[in-house]
Amino acid sequence: MACRREPGGQVCLVIGGSWRLGAEPADLARVRAELFDEPDLSGVVCDATELVEWDSGLASVLAALAWHCQERGVAFATAALPEGLRALLGLVEGGARPSGAGAPDRADPFVRRFGQDFIALARSTGEILAFIGEVALALRSLLAGRARFKRADLWLLIEEVGADALPIISLISFLVGLILGYIGDQQLTQFGAGIFVADLVGLAIVIQMGALITAIVLAGRxxxxxxxxxxxxQVNEEIDALRTLGISPIEFLVLPRLLALITMTPLLAIYANVMGILGGAFAGTVAGGLSLTEYFTQTQQAIGWNHLSQGLISACVFGAIVAVSGCLRGMQSGRSAAAVGEATTSAVVTSIVFIVIASAVLTIVFDAIGLS
Structure with missing residues (x-):
């Protein structure tokens, strides 16, 4: 690759020989220096008459030179290049900056980035509220008997949410109860109050931990x-097809998933409570030396209906949060494999964040109304 001066301030870029990937790369710095050495450079013309063979390696070199010409306002003519090479350069044009084309653009100022993030947050909040409004309208249609979805799909979703989740709920709840019981026994036995391990585990599991464990497992699963x-x-355009047929995707797809989670989360939370108490009983009897009769009697005396109702109310709210978050991110997904992966990750993060926020708010509300 060499440069030849032309009349009128133009430079002819002579390209010859074989240009294949893996061959010795062109010295872009030298070629660039020769091209832009002339202060009144008006354009660059390519001459490929001596070119023998080429592939995408030559296209990347020419794309980098074209970027430099564009930055300096210099015309870069490719009419003399082979047709395939011009087509390949046309694909690169307007895309990302090729490697070796120069330093990246400077980062935006902090104020601008902060403003863009704030606008994105406001837009996201509006989308969430709009989606919740559509779900509320779908629930109203359900109560009026006008919701359009397959009842068979609802039962299938209930089975997937409930029965299929029992093994992982069992394992995690039992281990959490075991951990609470073991740590509680270590501390309470120092004061001769080892029997109150049952109170600690029972109240913690029934009031909060059982519902939280269930919700977080369901968020990830x-x-x-x-x-x-x-x-x-979305990728397969099935949701667009539903809208074309006059069927609301919220009623047909979101509503049965919401009902399945709201129905099964409290039941799974009750099961998690039982497994957590059994885990605490294992720790209390093995590490604390208590009998099963003493442990369960103390647990029964400590737990009241008000504590159980707190956990069930929390479980219903958490189930709704998981359903709305998962369906919202799915409906917002782009039409590519990467977008589906991002939507899946965002659904889990959104669910867990709002579950923790709802847990704190519900704890304050329960204390305010005297339910605790």
Whole structure:
């Protein structure tokens, strides 16, 4: 590759020989220096008459030179290049900056980035509220008997949310109860109050931990699955097809998933409570030396209906949060595999964040109304 001066301030870029990937790369710095050495450079013309063979390696070199010409306002003529090479350069034009084309653009100022993030947050909040409004309208249609979805799909979703989640709920709840019981026994036995391990484990599991464990497991297991399912439907244009047929995607796809989670989360939370108490009983009897009769009697005396109702109310709210978060991110998904993956990740993060926020708010509300 060499440069030849032409009349009128133009430079002819002579390209010859074989240009293949893996061959010795062109010295872009030298070619660039020769091209832009002339202060009144008006344009660059390519001459490929001596070119023998080429592939994308030559296209990347010419794309980098074209970027430099564009930055300096210099015309870069490619009319003399082979047709295939011009087509390949046309694909590169307007895309990302090729490697070796110069330093990246400077980062935006902090104020601008902060403003863009704030606008994105406001837009996201508006989308969430709009989605919740559509779900509320779908629930109203359900109560009026006008919701359009397959009842068979609802029972299938209930089975997937409930029965299929029992093994992982059992394991995690039992281990959390075991950990609470073991740590509680270590501390309470110092004061001769080892029997109160049953109170500690029972109240912690029934009031908060059982519902939290269930919700977080469902967020990672079911909420992510909902986001992936709806995101894939976006990619395949199935949701667009439903709208074309006059069927509301919220009623047909979101509503049964919401009902399945709201129905099964409290039941799974009750099961998690039982497994957590059994885990605490194992720790209390093995590490604390208590009998099963003493442990369960103390647990029964410590737990009241007000404590159980707190956990069930929290579980219903958490189930709704997981369903809305998963379906929202799935409906917002782009039409690519990467977008579906991002929607799945965002669904889990959104669910867990709002679950923790709702847990704190519900704790304050329960204390304010005297339910605790």
């Amino acid at each position: 079911t909420g992510a699955a909902y986001a992936a399912q709806l995101g894939t439907m």
